[in-house]
Each structure stands twice: as C-alpha cells, then as structure tokens.
Amino acid sequence: MGLRLQTNCVTRLFKVPIYRCPRCRAEDISADAHPTRVIDNGRLRPVLVCRNCFRAAELELRIASDAAGLTLEPMPIRDGLKLLADHYLDRLAAIDSPDQLLEDDQRAALKAPIATALEDVRRRLAIDVAR
Numbered sequence: 001m002g003l004r005l006q007t008n009c010v011t012r013l014f015k016v017p018i019y020r021c022p023r024c025r026a027e028d029i030s031a032d033a034h035p036t037r038v039i040d041n042g043r044l045r046p047v048l049v050c051r052n053c054f055r056a057a058e059l060e061l062r063i064a065s066d067a068a069g070l071t072l073e074p075m076p077i078r079d080g081l082k083l084l085a086d087h088y089l090d091r092l093a094a095i096d097s098p099d100q101l102l103e104d105d106q107r108a109a110l111k112a113p114i115a116t117a118l119e120d121v122r123r124r125l126a127i128d129v130a131r
C-alpha cells in the first residue's frame with residue numbers, strides 16, 4: 001500500500017484529464033485525434049479515434065458499409081475539421097473546469113499541446129475556406 005501510494009506520487013503528480021480513444025481504449029486523444037465514422041443502428045455516426053486506430057477504423061467502416069448495403073461517401077474535410085475543433089475546445093474546457101484541482105502552470109502545460117492542435121485545425125479550416 002505504501003509503495004503504491006509512493007508510485008502514484010511519483011508518476012501522477014496531478015490528476016490529468018485523459019480522453020481515451022473509444023476504439024482501443026488505450027491512447028489519449030486529447031491533443032491528437034482523427035475523425036472517422038462508425039455505423040450505429042444503420043446510420044453513420046462521427047467518432048474520433050487515435051492515430052494508430054484510424055486506418056483500421058476506416059477499413060472497418062468500409063466493410064460494415066458494404067455488409068449493410070450503405071453507400072459510403074467520404075466525410076467532407078470541413079466536417080472532420082469542425083469535429084476536431086469541437087473536440088479540442090471540449091478538452092480545453094475540461095482542463096479549465098474548477099473540478100480539476102490544478103495549479104496554473106500545470107493547467108498551462110496540459111493545455112499547450114491541445115491549443116497547438118486546435119490552432120492547426122483552425123489554420124486548415126481557414127485554408128479550406130480560401131480555396
């Protein structure tokens with residue numbers, strides 16, 4: 001018990017809000033998510049997965065669409081980017097939540113990679129509008 005507490009102190013200095021990939025349930029997709037879709041009750045539902053799961057999820061989607069007799073249209077790029085922007089905004093809001101007992105520097109360190117990912121998505125959205 002004492003050892004476990006000590007390990008927790010060393011490895012988890014503060015509680016980090018982790019948002020895991022719904023497919024593998026291993027990777028944290030807080031700052032690196034990839035939009036795809038799943039077939040849910042015969043309808044396409046957007047979902048975000050980790051980098052490792054993306055290709056497999058897309059392949060599963062194609063196979064499931066064929067099996068269900070659905071015509072699969074590619075997800076419009078802007079839809080995927082908007083999904084990502086919403087996801088990153090939600091993650092930033094979760095870190096800013098008063099329920100997260102974090103020091104300001106911890107909060108800033110957690111938010112930095114997510115903010116960078118959000119900036120990248122917004123830049124890609126802006127480029128897409130310019131076309």
Ligand SMILES: [Zn+2]
Nearest residue numbers: 021024050053
């Ligand atoms: Zn995954």
